[in-house]
Amino acid sequence: MKIQRWLPMAALLVAPFASAQSVSCPELPASAAGALSWERVDGPDFAFCKAMRDTDGTQAFAVMLRADSQFRARRNLREGDEVVIDGHEVYWHRGEVQNGIVRETLIELDRNSTAHIVVRARSEDELADALRIAGELRFRDARIGSN
Helix, strand or coil, X not given: CHHHHHHHHHHHHHCCECCHHHXXXXXXXXXXXXXXXXXXXXXXXXXXXXXXXXXXXXXXXXXXXXXXXXXXCCHHHEEEEEEEECCEEEEEEEECCCCCEEEEEEEEEECCEEEEEEEEECCHHHHHHHHHHHCCCECCCCCCCEC
8 A cells, every 4th residue: 555655756756857768869951851861879868869861871960969968068169150059059169080070069958958969071061061950950859857
């Protein structure tokens, strides 16, 4: 009898926290239809969404969805002006890799949910295209953490 009384209380404690499997990758813009598709990897507290080019199978960019990101933006690595992604004002930051160009940003989706976007490109043209598409992402169902 005592166990039955505690079950509703346990459900209330667990209910506010979403698992990574319950979130969706961001919506790709209509301009990316037929050009990109998502590949997704789920972890215990994150969803990793890779936007793959349909033409050659290479990665255009990736989005790590988790309650708290390990990415820490450094002001001295800002690249360009402030941009707006799905209503969130952010800056792109330079990353370091050999034989490529990297830009990354962090979006605070809500109090306990972030989206870390990483764009990797082989040329300035490829970078511009990937940044344009990443800038048009929509995060309607892409939240992890408490609601």
